[in-house]
Amino acid sequence: MSPKPALVRIRGVSRRFRDTVALDGVDLDIAAGEFFALLGPSGCGKTTLLRVLAGLEHPDSGTVTLDGRDLLSVPAHRRPVNLMFQSYALFPHMSVERNIAYGLARERLPRAEIRERVAAVLATVGLGTEARRMPHQLSGGQRQRVALARAIVKRPRLLLLDEPLSALDKNVRAEMQLELKRLQHEAGITFLVVTHDQEEAMSLADRIAVLDRGRVLQVDTPVGLYRRPRGRFVAGFVGSNNLFRGRLRASGGLEVPGVGVLPAPVGAEAGATAGAAIVAVRPEGVRLAAADAHGTVGAEAVLSGTVLDVSFHGGSSRIAVTVAGLETPVLVTTSGPATVTAGARVTLSWDADSAVLIETEETTRKVGGETPCDP
Numbered sequence: 038m039s040p041k042p043a044l045v046r047i048r049g050v051s052r053r054f055r056d057t058v059a060l061d062g063v064d065l066d067i068a069a070g071e072f073f074a075l076l077g078p079s080g081c082g083k084t085t086l087l088r089v090l091a092g093l094e095h096p097d098s099g100t101v102t103l104d105g106r107d108l109l110s111v112p113a114h115r116r117p118v119n120l121m122f123q124s125y126a127l128f129p130h131m132s133v134e135r136n137i138a139y140g141l142a143r144e145r146l147p148r149a150e151i152r153e154r155v156a157a158v159l160a161t162v163g164l165g166t167e168a169r170r171m172p173h174q175l176s177g178g179q180r181q182r183v184a185l186a187r188a189i190v191k192r193p194r195l196l197l198l199d200e201p202l203s204a205l206d207k208n209v210r211a212e213m214q215l216e217l218k219r220l221q222h223e224a225g226i227t228f229l230v231v232t233h234d235q236e237e238a239m240s241l242a243d244r245i246a247v248l249d250r251g252r253v254l255q256v257d258t259p260v261g262l263y264r265r266p267r268g269r270f271v272a273g274f275v276g277s278n279n280l281f282r283g284r285l286r287a288s289g290g291l292e293v294p295g296v297g298v299l300p301a302p303v304g305a306e307a308g309a310t311a312g313a314a315i316v317a318v319r320p321e322g323v324r325l326a327a328a329d330a331h332g333t334v335g336a337e338a339v340l341s342g343t344v345l346d347v348s349f350h351g352g353s354s355r356i357a358v359t360v361a362g363l364e365t366p367v368l369v370t371t372s373g374p375a376t377v378t379a380g381a382r383v384t385l386s387w388d389a390d391s392a393v394l395i396e397t398e399e400t401t402r403k404v405g406g407e408t409p410c411d412p
């Protein structure tokens with residue numbers, strides 16, 4: 038599953054709260070030194086899994102080992118695991134250094150060692166000159182660093198971070214993402230971060246597990262998840278995607294009723310019986326051109342439509358195009374400002390290489406008739 042030997046091995050972990058299945062047979066391997074993210078919508082079970090690892094929750098079934106030893110029978114306070122909560126409350130009446138030293142003092146470590154470790158970790162998080170400040174004298178980003186320092190100073194084998202950056206505004210957040218990666222690397226601690234923000238997971242993690250309704254749908258690198266999403270849910274949750282439903286033709290292409298034949302990945306031709314399938318195309322894989330004066334479409338055009346909306350995002354623009362016969366607009370990303378405005382007639386095209394086969398009738402059957410939400 039992972040290239041390195043697993044530090045944490047989770048097998049068949051389930052947890053139910055009355056009618057709610059929070060975790061449903063979760064299997065995961067997390068390698069030593071890895072920055073691993075759990076990504077999924079609200080309520081998919083991310084926090085419950087962290088709480089199981091931290092010892093704050095006991096699963097109904099399943100096993101968890103750390104370094105090959107059973108973790109579930111170890112009481113929370115004896116686990117080499119630290120959990121940094123969503124709201125990283127600091128002690129308001131204690132200085133930065135006392136906040137950080139608190140956990141070590143409770144372990145009754147010698148004073149000199151505490152001083153040394155606190156000073157080292159303050160330098161690591163870049164707060165050397167703020168050691169004597171009180172929490173209310175710090176910015177949100179600095180408070181976040183103190184919370185991280187407090188978690189790292191105890192040198193856990195595994196640091197669990199529950200939505201660690203959610204309290205920060207956008208700019209500080211981007212800065213702290215870089216900081217978190219650097220810290221993880223420097224401290225050499227395995228990080229398991231929980232987030233519902235796919236961009237954050239993609240920019241932080243070495244590998245990501247996508248969860249939905251208590252189940253792990255896919256584990257992969259950020260690029261792997263983006264390029265080879267398995268199933269509709271991951272395709273729609275990790276980045277934007279245009280999903281086209283139709284039937285694969287024996288001669289190639291996806292026949293979408295009322296729309297026509299769209300490029301499908303090479304090798305995805307239907308076998309003896311043409312199969313229902315979903316093909317995904319990323320917005321950046323779609324080319325857009327203005328239709329000519331007569332509104333006729335060019336030879337390479339796959340679809341023609343009308344621009345519904347244009348939004349500018351600095352380095353790129355997002356254009357939504359309504360196409361007759363399709364329920365949802367096709368999204369197109371272009372670099373820089375868009376050259377078209379709402380109401381313009383445009384043509385869309387893409388290569389078979391940009392199309393990914395997400396699901397066939399066969400795979401739909403394999404998941405036992407499960408019907409993940411349409412993105």
Ligand SMILES: Nc1ncnc2c1ncn2[C@@H]1O[C@H](COP(=O)(O)OP(=O)(O)OP(=O)(O)O)[C@@H](O)[C@H]1O
Pocket residue numbers: 054057058059077078079080081082083084085086233
């Ligand atoms: N102590 C509890 N009692 C009852 N239901 C619970 C309890 N803890 C969690 N749940 C339910 O279990 C499911 C999973 O919750 P969990 O907090 O793990 O989700 P999450 O993915 O972390 O969500 P969020 O991103 O909103 O924090 C939810 O439906 C939640 O309501």
